[in-house]
Amino acid sequence: MKTTKKILVVDDNEGIIDLLSFGLEMRGYEVVCAINGEDGLDKFLSNSFDLVITDFSMPKMNGNELATSIRNFDKEIPIVLLSGSVYDKNVVLDETLFSLTLPKPFDLFLLISKIGRLIEISETVLV
Secondary structure, three states: OOOOOEEEEEOOOHHHHHHHHHHHHHOOOEEEEEOOHHHHHHHHHOOOOOEEEEOOOOOOOOHHHHHHHHHHHOOOOOEEEEEOOOOOOOOOOOHHHOOEEEEOOOOHHHHHHHHHHHHHHHHHHHO
8 A cells, every 4th residue: 555655845935835735745745844944843853754845044943954953863864955045155055964955946847756756765775
């Protein structure tokens, strides 16, 4: 029996959250949303997820801080960074924390395809 995969989406932009939720739910994923890194970490710690999508620049806790905190609890979960800060030379990203890094704006269909592949890969690694 195929189980529904659960994805945590963390972004302070409601438009991005709505777009990702809609696209992912249309593809059969269960989506839980958080409006900042701190909220995202709380939700991560109280649920079980197959993948996390996060923005970089957010109030209370940025994407690096969130990914670092998540990695303290789960070293294997795929974490996707979606951010307009990807090419900003003043922003220091720890790319080792992320399974995939994509700039905003992003192609929703490409993102969903890559998410499916990351979940497949993580399942093979865990088996």
